[in-house]
Amino acid sequence: MPEMPKKTTRAMRTQRARRLFLAIASGAALYAAMPAFAGEAFPVRPITLVLPFPPGGASDTQLRALAIAAAKDLGQPIVVVNRPGNGGTIAPAAMAHSAAPDGYTIALAVRTLLRLPHLSKVNFDPLKDFTYIIGLSGFSFGVVVANDAPWKSLKELIDDARARPGAITYGASGRGSSGHIAMERLARAAGVRLNFIPYKGTAEEVKDLLGGHLAAYADPGWGSMLESGKVRVLATMGEVRLKRWPQVPTLKELGYDIVVTSPIGLIGPRGMDPSVVARLHDAFRRAMVDPAYIRTMEQNDQVQEYLGSDAYTKSAAREFAREKAVVHELGITLE
Structure with a gap:
């Protein structure tokens, strides 16, 4: 067959x-069938x-x-x-x-x-x-890795990616998302090739990261995990360092003109x-x-x-x- x-x-x-x-259309139709009350405020x-x-x-x-x-x-x-x-x-x-x-x-x-x-x-x-x-x-946004990952800095991650083109995987919430674009800009600026894996959201990324199935991810919402010691943030992507995490450098500080x-x-x-x-x-x-x-x-x-x-x-x-x-x-x- x-x-x-x-x-x-x-x-x-x-x-x-x-x-x-x-x-969504079904829900809208259901609500549209409900009686309207003239003069009532929204x-x-x-x-x-x-x-x-x-x-x-x-x-x-x-x-x-x-x-x-x-x-x-x-x-x-x-x-x-x-x-x-x-x-x-x-x-x-x-x-x-x-x-x-x-x-x-x-x-x-x-x-x-x-x-x-x-x-x-x-x-x-x-x-x-x-x-x-x-x-x-x-x-x-940040470049996030598990706390037991071999890279202690962004430089170490980039050096490893240069030595092993396409071997290092990273996740972000969907193709074309801010994290995806930021990491592609970083890879181009550093002259390396990373392997992108799209996810529906950060919850799935975190599960795979902590389970050892993903090397890094580039999305927000990592603060509580950094606080608890589950992850390491190699760089943030803002204009300046975050007040809560002053020890984490920005991509811009590290020589990459990338602000997300x-x-x-x-x-x-x-x-x-x-x-x-x-x-x-x-x-x-x-x-x-x-x-x-x-x-x-x-x-x-x-x-x-x-x-x-x-x-x-x-x-x-x-x-x-x-x-x-x-x-x-x-x-x-x-x-």
């Missing part, structure tokens, strides 16, 4: 996107916040704490739904195509959303298909009512000072990077153009 052909990565990705599209029913990463990662704990605080202000529950895939882009794209622009379905937006259209064909336009509600914070800023925020489908956008913005803005939320920020070495709706929209346009320049400089695609 002939062997059945295996599904291609593109086919599986399309199938995942279609399933997600149908799931919101009058629960809000769905789509988180495009698996449970357990840095963004998961952060956004759940923020959602709890914002829900108190809004007077309605905020249901956080994890929908990982393709570096955090499949879920927002599905939301843009299927959810009503009524404010009851919103999503977390990550930098990859502005970068991926320059790397491959996508079914969304980040500047036309979304309403930018509020900018929240920025991730602190990966802001996150909340978006909805295009065409949202400005009054609904303002209500959501104000609730989440007030939630950003909630003590439980601030604790999750500190644990993950994240910094507040608040942007109002107008400023967030303009920032997205600037960063979209900047990502295009970076991608063209690297000369990489994901096709």
